Amino acid sequence: MATIDLSEMKAAAGIGRYPRLGGRIYSAHPELVRWLLADSESSKDDPHVLNLSFACLTDDHTVTLGVTPEQVFGRHCAVLGTTGGGKSWTVARLLEEATQHNSKLILLDATGEFWRLDSECVSHVTIGEGPSLPETAERVAFPHSDMVESDLFALFRPNSQSQGPKLREAIRSLRLVQRRSGMADENGNLVKRKKPRTPIERALAEEADYVESPRAFFSVRHLAKQIREECVRPYDWNDDTKFGDANQQDEGYCLPLMMRIESITSSADYACVFRTDGMTTIADSIEAFLEDGSAKILRISLQNVPFGNNAREVVANGIGRVLLDKARDGNFREQPLVVFVDEAHQFLNRTIGDDFLRVELDAFGLVAKEGRK
Template sequence: MTLPTAAFEAGRYVGSIVYVEPAVVKLNLPHGTTSVAPSYSGHRVGRGEVGEFVVIEGETQGILGRITQIRLLDGDRLTVEPARKSEAVTANPIGTVQLLLSIDLATGKISRGILEHPRIGQYAYAAHPDLVKHAVEQNGGEAARFVELAHLPQSPTTRISFPPDAIFGRHCAVLGTTGGGKSWTLARLLGEIARHRGKAILFDPSGEFRTLNERAGHVWLGGQPATADDRRFFVGFPHKHLSESDLFAMFQPSGGSQSPKLREALQSLKLLHLAPELGTDGLLIKAQQAKAPVVNKQREHAAAIREPGAAYDITKLADQIYEECVFPTGGFQNNPNPASWGGADVNGRGYCTTLVSRISVLVHSAEMAPVFAPGALADLTVVIQQFLADDRYSILRVSMEDLPFEHHTRELVANALGHHLIKLARRGAFKDKPLIVALDEAHQFLNKSIGDEFNRVRLESFGLIAKEGRKYGLHAPLATQRPRDIPEDVLSQMGMFIVHRLINEKDRQIVEQACGSLDASAASFLPILGQGEALVIGLDTPMTMPVQILRPVNPPDSTPAAIWR
């Protein structure tokens, strides 16, 4: 490894060191009051600008740093006023430089930390863009497989690329306020995945990634064709993929009388799917019926009934709840018959009326059809399996823009999909071909509990992917405008942060706590980053890096509706 360019050139001279601390130096900036920055070898040279990278000369090591502050001594403040320009006075700006890393001048090797501190009087030079690029891309590896993500803000021709493992290997978080460019960044990452023939599934809650077309397939979960010529591919997510706790959170049974009846009704319908001869018009009638045939079949199919994804007819659920409202013992008061159920429990049915009404409305609503009445719609889990086996596509976008929020449907379905993917991962499905699961608007699905105190469900599937998916070949880039809503234990699993403009102070504090290498001076740039600008902070990057994200091949449709037309 060698340096791509000379580290010290006279035309890039910035100033001399006058003050040294362990992590900070101060230097004279003789050109700091120049109104126009010059160019050298085709590159702009600031020679004293906040945010500018400088390299400090040493005997065996060069030190890369960033100017974080520039000021004039009190006695020199008036020397820059127009009225004093004609006088023989000279301004003497002082710049504060944060020391970032060391560069071996002989080998070009990059080292974290400062191996050889500068001395008073040593020179500092504006860092050549190629030298900064070299410092960031010092991980090695096959350059052709790198993810081309950004360029230096002051040098559009200097592209910054990262190894795929540096971005996706330990997961990635794309953070930023609305309008900062996080969707732009996510689209850029997806484009690079497609370019390298990887595999990624994108959960798109807003529909803004409908513009993806390079090796991308699109499915719509929720909604209906707008016209007869609508060629969108609508899919369903059958209710059998929802766990019992998911259904409880959706239907909200009371803890006393309704929950037991709902649980019994679900078990009865699953049993009828396996032993239809027990049923009458799709229902398991219990009133005044013998228990033995049902109990024997329950024992025979116990494992299949408990199996996740067991099929049943949910359209019969409301009526089956009423059929569960029977007295536990048949016969008469003076001659009970424990071998059969008793008659209908009218009071019990009355207690379940509100639950039955809720279920009937939900199961038969048009908005919930992809879950409760998918009909001829393809099962999304089957579509995912087909996508994984089809080399023609690299991206599968699952549009959830028309999936309703009511009754927590969107959150529960996304959570169930996450559980499905982590289950596939544990079976080794992604060991040979890793899968990237990109989640836009991640704050909708993480760190949330839904349901009441009796039926509370934690949305934890994508948290599980972040915590343990990496060892199974399942990786999760997350994009959100609300970092404070992402669990701390999930953020701690992120190996790279791409942080766009953050205005909220709590969000900035969360990012500072999650990124050990983000110091206060670098964090101070977060509220003033421009559109598309970001700070890249990662375990495999030796320093916090300000970049301008490259234009995606297919930019997202993030334009809001015009207020005035």
């Protein structure tokens, strides 16, 4: 509903004055509807304003409707509809219109259906092992070091009472030996059983910036064994300056977690996360895309990322977190970035876990809320 001031040719939202009973109602001319939807006031003030034309009136196909990029992408926008209702066509049309201008667009393709996007300005990357289209798509990885603690907890699903603290301490210990290789044993683990506490605690304090960093690298293939090394008593019975002996009860509680970690990290389905040596990371691909002036669309295919253990949701949420961190660092102020998420209901407002440990996958929710800022 809108009110048009014909003397000044301005439109205002809402009804300024209600009509009288029995008043006549006229059908608006299609051109008037087009003028109204195209935000005539801004167009009048700025004749060079951009318009994205991606629709027409159902009653008159000769009248195209255009809106400004700010109206569509200024806040989060959802494309809704039933199966076969044209949601994918609408997304493709928005991509086509936006690329006609100097835009940067990232498409998160959950099912791989947009592989037919064929242009010199389109780059295709795919995550995971398996067939992918087009054949020129670059295979990239999303390494575990690009995940934050909550993402790893969502994958490994420790319970919060006993397994969660041990997993957290094991990650900290492996980050420490990554910086202080001399503290590791021949297997690459930090042994605490019957060892003096002071050298380890001092090293943790000195390397706190790296150890506490949410994306610091550590060797995940040593994670299960390191959890076992963490299952020791905090103090020795005879010398409180040393760690105690092995705690069989804690080790028994953590045994299911260790087996789960070994199974997940050795699975071929998760090679894109846990076996990424020499592979280009998705963060590097995004950075290269942003620096390439000729590239306009980066399509990231998730069709080969498995659903098991919520891997697809966690990987998509991690990509959203990478983009959110870049936005918070101010990387998109000079040239804004538009992100399209296909099958967004799989990734938005998702909470995974159980009654003891629940992890909210809120990266794209935060992007939607903070994106305009």
